[in-house]
Amino acid sequence: MELKDLCERVKAAKYKTAQLSTEERNNALKHIAEKLVKGSERILKANADDIAVAEEKGMSPALLDRLRLSTQRIEGMSEGLRQVSELPDPLAEVLEEWERPNGLKLKKVRVPLGVIGIIYESRPNVTADAFALCFKSGNAVILKGGSDAIRSNTAITELIREGLTECGIDPDAIGLIEATDRETTKLFMQQRDYVDVLIPRGSAGLIRSVVENSTIPVIETGAGNCHIYVDAAADEEKAIPILINAKTQRLGVCNTCESLIIHEDIKDSIFPKLAQALHEKKVEIRGDEEAQAASSLVVAATEEDFAKEYLDLLISVKTVKSVEEAIAHINRYSTHHSEAIITEDKEAAEKFLSGVDSACVYVNASTRFTDGFEFGFGAEIGISTQMLHARGPMGLRELTSYKYKIYGNGQVRG
Amino acid sequence: MELKDLCERVKAAKYKTAQLSTEERNNALKHIAEKLVKGSERILKANADDIAVAEEKGMSPALLDRLRLSTQRIEGMSEGLRQVSELPDPLAEVLEEWERPNGLKLKKVRVPLGVIGIIYESRPNVTADAFALCFKSGNAVILKGGSDAIRSNTAITELIREGLTECGIDPDAIGLIEATDRETTKLFMQQRDYVDVLIPRGSAGLIRSVVENSTIPVIETGAGNCHIYVDAAADEEKAIPILINAKTQRLGVCNTCESLIIHEDIKDSIFPKLAQALHEKKVEIRGDEEAQAASSLVVAATEEDFAKEYLDLLISVKTVKSVEEAIAHINRYSTHHSEAIITEDKEAAEKFLSGVDSACVYVNASTRFTDGFEFGFGAEIGISTQMLHARGPMGLRELTSYKYKIYGNGQVRG
Numbered sequence: 001m002e003l004k005d006l007c008e009r010v011k012a013a014k015y016k017t018a019q020l021s022t023e024e025r026n027n028a029l030k031h032i033a034e035k036l037v038k039g040s041e042r043i044l045k046a047n048a049d050d051i052a053v054a055e056e057k058g059m060s061p062a063l064l065d066r067l068r069l070s071t072q073r074i075e076g077m078s079e080g081l082r083q084v085s086e087l088p089d090p091l092a093e094v095l096e097e098w099e100r101p102n103g104l105k106l107k108k109v110r111v112p113l114g115v116i117g118i119i120y121e122s123r124p125n126v127t128a129d130a131f132a133l134c135f136k137s138g139n140a141v142i143l144k145g146g147s148d149a150i151r152s153n154t155a156i157t158e159l160i161r162e163g164l165t166e167c168g169i170d171p172d173a174i175g176l177i178e179a180t181d182r183e184t185t186k187l188f189m190q191q192r193d194y195v196d197v198l199i200p201r202g203s204a205g206l207i208r209s210v211v212e213n214s215t216i217p218v219i220e221t222g223a224g225n226c227h228i229y230v231d232a233a234a235d236e237e238k239a240i241p242i243l244i245n246a247k248t249q250r251l252g253v254c255n256t257c258e259s260l261i262i263h264e265d266i267k268d269s270i271f272p273k274l275a276q277a278l279h280e281k282k283v284e285i286r287g288d289e290e291a292q293a294a295s296s297l298v299v300a301a302t303e304e305d306f307a308k309e310y311l312d313l314l315i316s317v318k319t320v321k322s323v324e325e326a327i328a329h330i331n332r333y334s335t336h337h338s339e340a341i342i343t344e345d346k347e348a349a350e351k352f353l354s355g356v357d358s359a360c361v362y363v364n365a366s367t368r369f370t371d372g373f374e375f376g377f378g379a380e381i382g383i384s385t386q387m388l389h390a391r392g393p394m395g396l397r398e399l400t401s402y403k404y405k406i407y408g409n410g411q412v413r414g
Numbered sequence: 415m416e417l418k419d420l421c422e423r424v425k426a427a428k429y430k431t432a433q434l435s436t437e438e439r440n441n442a443l444k445h446i447a448e449k450l451v452k453g454s455e456r457i458l459k460a461n462a463d464d465i466a467v468a469e470e471k472g473m474s475p476a477l478l479d480r481l482r483l484s485t486q487r488i489e490g491m492s493e494g495l496r497q498v499s500e501l502p503d504p505l506a507e508v509l510e511e512w513e514r515p516n517g518l519k520l521k522k523v524r525v526p527l528g529v530i531g532i533i534y535e536s537r538p539n540v541t542a543d544a545f546a547l548c549f550k551s552g553n554a555v556i557l558k559g560g561s562d563a564i565r566s567n568t569a570i571t572e573l574i575r576e577g578l579t580e581c582g583i584d585p586d587a588i589g590l591i592e593a594t595d596r597e598t599t600k601l602f603m604q605q606r607d608y609v610d611v612l613i614p615r616g617s618a619g620l621i622r623s624v625v626e627n628s629t630i631p632v633i634e635t636g637a638g639n640c641h642i643y644v645d646a647a648a649d650e651e652k653a654i655p656i657l658i659n660a661k662t663q664r665l666g667v668c669n670t671c672e673s674l675i676i677h678e679d680i681k682d683s684i685f686p687k688l689a690q691a692l693h694e695k696k697v698e699i700r701g702d703e704e705a706q707a708a709s710s711l712v713v714a715a716t717e718e719d720f721a722k723e724y725l726d727l728l729i730s731v732k733t734v735k736s737v738e739e740a741i742a743h744i745n746r747y748s749t750h751h752s753e754a755i756i757t758e759d760k761e762a763a764e765k766f767l768s769g770v771d772s773a774c775v776y777v778n779a780s781t782r783f784t785d786g787f788e789f790g791f792g793a794e795i796g797i798s799t800q801m802l803h804a805r806g807p808m809g810l811r812e813l814t815s816y817k818y819k820i821y822g823n824g825q826v827r828g
Contacts, residue, residue, distance in 0.1 A: 218631070360820060366827050404806055
């Protein structure tokens with residue numbers, strides 16, 4: 001289908017999707033959850049074709065693993081849909097209600113964003129996940145997945161569309177862009193008349209390209225150069241496990257710690273133990289001169305190291321004289337995702353919480369908690385690193401906007 | 415000053431502005447309010463130079479009037495600053511607070527957006543107004559005004575900067591781009607590393623250019639093709655005054671009614687009276703065939719008329735068979751700003767309120783109420799017509815984002 005046709009159809013469907021009742025949306029999600037399991041064979045066959053093409057192209061084992069589906073993974077997708085169906089309906093909420101002296105009654109209510117565009121890379125399970133979150137919050141969705149997963153994505157989308165039709169719902173509540181060329185992707189980013197919001201999910205390169213080329217409002221997600229600052233008043237029994245957890249529990253994710261900041265007062269006490277613990281986990285430590293002097297495990301860092309999201313067994317170390325200097329360093333180098341201070345000093349903690357300009361700022365806890373599930377949202381479409389609309393983990397509420405309903409009895413403006 | 419330098423300085427100042435107390439911000443606003451009045455002579459001299467250049471260029475009397483300042487207009491600007499200083503501080507609000515089963519305590523608090531870029535046209539009083547709202551909400555601001563007002567804007571900005579310095583505040587909380595060429599404006603829209611949000615204020619052409627060229631997140635404001643739907647169950651004693659108010663009270667503003675939709679059942683009863691009332695106000699009526707047949711005051715409308723924001727003594731008329739058809743027509747042609755239904759039928763009213771995809775939807779009241787002051791926000795930076803971040807009138811709260819402060823005692827992720 002032509003891109004324009006697809007956009008028009010999904011836009012037309014958004015008005016209907018927005019009017020579905022909570023029950024209609026939840027029932028459809030449950031029905032589609034079953035439908036995916038029943039259609040496993042179709043999905044697996046399409047996926048096998050994707051895998052065959054990818055292997056021929058010489059795709060790396062790690063990427064092949066992300067692309068590969070199994071009965072178990074399809075059951076996981078299905079379970080995800082069922083869980084989303086059980087979450088509270090974000091559209092049921094009245095945000096505010098008030099009356100003006102002239103008698104006008106105002107009601108601020110949640111509404112869906114409309115058509116959400118999602119551009120993502122090769123994991124085909126995103127197709128079902130993203131649909132579930134967008135649909136649950138009353139939105140229609142246009143998906144543009146990676147070319148490597150196109151057959152899998154098509155099979156999953158077809159099953160979802162069939163499931164919607166079986167529930168009496170317009171199947172154009174979901175559309176998949178089948179063309180996989182870059183020109184189509186660029187054209188898609190210009191469809192401001194049809195798409196209300198664009199959310200890119202994937203590599204830093206993908207996100208940059210969307211930010212630079214889109215005329216549709218974008219929610220920037222993902223990049224995390226997260227810091228842990230170990231203060232002069234840190235408790236080492238908290239500092240060591242938190243740092244090790246934040247750096248090594250999972251390497252390739254955005255809430256992983258990439259940079260350690262230490263107060264100079266602890267460089268010869270706690271820091272050597274931190275360095276030893278990192279070393280035991282095979283983390284290479286790149287630090288400034290003070291850090292190098294304090295531990296033989298530290299090699300020299302360059303300016304570039306401090307700005308890097310390694311996603312690897314690497315960490316940078318910066319020494320500071322005060323919490324203020326730590327805050328300034330973070331505000332300069334961070335991606336405004338998640339940062340933590342380890343301290344028993346409440347005043348230093350409050351300074352850090354207020355001064356650090358990031359979505360999530362922690363005292364004595366791991367940055368790995370920045371996650372929609374860990375926050376209790378029950379879902380997550382991504383983690384926003386921009387200031388506009390939503391910041392930090394985005395659940396169902398973050399996929400909504402609002403409108404004002406205003407009740408009068410003949411009021412005119414004087 | 416080079417654009418890059420200016421952006422760097424304002425970005426550095428944003429961290430300090432965000433940390434100012436409520437009192438520091440309010441006192442500075444009051445001080446600057448006085449400062450502008452005391453500096454009237456300097457502003458008026460600069461403004462006289464702008465006027466002289468504009469007259470030489472042959473600027474129209476209407477635009478010259480927008481550009482011209484007077485002692486009284488400066489007092490108005492000053493009074494505006496004083497009023498903003500008295501509004502509640504949006505940053506004082508804790509939005510949510512909860513605890514997770516693992517003992518993590520989360521606090522969602524308001525924070526400034528950071529650096530707000532405002533691109534506007536020739537009214538120099540916007541310089542002081544926009545500064546006041548951004549600064550009150552803890553933001554730093556970079557202003558790019560029209561070239562015609564550059565001398566006036568420079569004088570006003572200088573006085574604000576002096577006032578900030580006298581209050582012990584970094585004057586780079588405000589920056590004015592002095593270059594007036596288009597290249598600089600385009601370059602400014604690409605400064606995503608420095609500017610957090612861009613708000614264009616002005617003509618549809620200006621806004622389109624910003625949307626198309628900016629890599630900074632934009633809040634689209636302004637365009638209003640607002641509809642009034644007179645239902646089968648309308649009370650004519652409400653319908654006539656509301657329509658006349660919405661169409662004629664002020665012609666050149668975005669919440670003015672541009673299109674009338676009538677239910678076919680009232681085309682020979684209420685509609686001729688509406689047409690007569692519009693005619694008496696010198697409004698030209700362009701309607702579909704049914705409307706033309708119902709009143710000799712109606713001339714033929716083209717498809718284009720229905721999509722137009724006239725900002726003039728013109729209105730389009732569309733006849734429909736049902737509230738559903740009215741909703742579909744609005745969702746197709748409106749700019750999603752403000753629409754109203756006139757009806758005594760509660761069911762039709764609720765259908766309209768839910769089904770119309772606009773920021774502000776009214777029952778039995780004029781669309782002219784879409785305004786930050788009329789809503790009780792005490793201020794307004796613009797009216798958003800997009801779904802992301804803020805919708806409808808934007809006051810101080812809409813100039814903020816949020817962050818999560820998370821308190822732990824050693825938690826790590828399992």
